[in-house]
Amino acid sequence: EVQLVESGGGLLQPGGSLRLSCAASGFTFSSYWMHWVRQAPGKGLVWVSRINSDGSSTSYADSVKGRFTVSRDNAKNTLYLQMNSLRAEDTAVYYCARGASAYSLWGKGTTVTVSS
Amino acid sequence: EIVMTQSPATLSVSPGERATLSCRASQSVSSNLAWYQQKPGQAPRLLIYGATTRATGIPARFSGSGSGTEFTLTISSLQSEDFAVYYCQQYSNWPPDTFGQGTKLEIK
Numbered sequence: 533e534v535q536l537v538e539s540g541g542g543l544l545q546p547g548g549s550l551r552l553s554c555a556a557s558g559f560t561f562s563s564y565w566m567h568w569v570r571q572a573p574g575k576g577l578v579w580v581s582r583i584n585s586d587g588s589s590t591s592y593a594d595s596v597k598g599r600f601t602v603s604r605d606n607a608k609n610t611l612y613l614q615m616n617s618l619r620a621e622d623t624a625v626y627y628c629a630r631g632a633s634a635y636s637l638w639g640k641g642t643t644v645t646v647s648s
Numbered sequence: 649e650i651v652m653t654q655s656p657a658t659l660s661v662s663p664g665e666r667a668t669l670s671c672r673a674s675q676s677v678s679s680n681l682a683w684y685q686q687k688p689g690q691a692p693r694l695l696i697y698g699a700t701t702r703a704t705g706i707p708a709r710f711s712g713s714g715s716g717t718e719f720t721l722t723i724s725s726l727q728s729e730d731f732a733v734y735y736c737q738q739y740s741n742w743p744p745d746t747f748g749q750g751t752k753l754e755i756k
Contacts, residue, residue, distance in 0.1 A: 576748070576750045577735055577747040577750075579745040579746065591743040593743070633697065633739045634682035634694055634703075634737070634739060636703065636704075638693070641691055
């Protein structure tokens with residue numbers, strides 16, 4: 533089955549760190565650009581980061597630049613998002629998504645809550 | 649950054665009727681525009697890409713039109729499962745990819 537499965541979310545205090553994972557299966561992961569998109573409670577979709585197929589090129593939303601790092605391990609078919617210096621405003625469901633243009637496949641998301 | 653503006657914020661339509669959702673870009677995105685459907689508690693699902701092309705498995709009642717800065721998603725005859733939130737997204741000029749704020753399609 534073609535799917536993306538996120539993991540690693542949780543509850544943590546401001547200033548903390550977390551690493552999210554996105555496991556891909558059913559397709560050739562190494563051929564696809566990948567993204568992280570987040571959705572705060574009751575809000576819309578916000579793009580967070582992208583990485584190209586071989587991991588050599590990345591980009592970030594201004595709101596997370598310098599705090600978040602996207603990476604991938606094509607041998608393990610896994611996408612990562614290292615999140616440091618977390619803030620309350622980073623609270624959201626984090627989705628990974630596949631695609632160089634439109635996002636043709638999404639995971640079900642993992643929830644990150646930043647609260648003291 | 650390209651700003652995507654969707655209208656209306658909420659659209660109330662009866663089952664079987666037509667729904668027309670709009671999306672405007674702050675500058676031209678050519679045809680680099682996608683539409684997504686999101687139901688409560690679920691991930692978004694790609695409906696339309698390239699402004700007009702239906703994604704795999706999407707029913708023919710969904711259609712997209714437009715180019716440049718003005719886009720429309722039309723659902724020709726609403727089914728109960730179509731009531732959801734719809735987002736447009738541009739992928740012409742990145743980073744960042746930008747989404748509209750969403751249109752909630754509700755049962756009238």
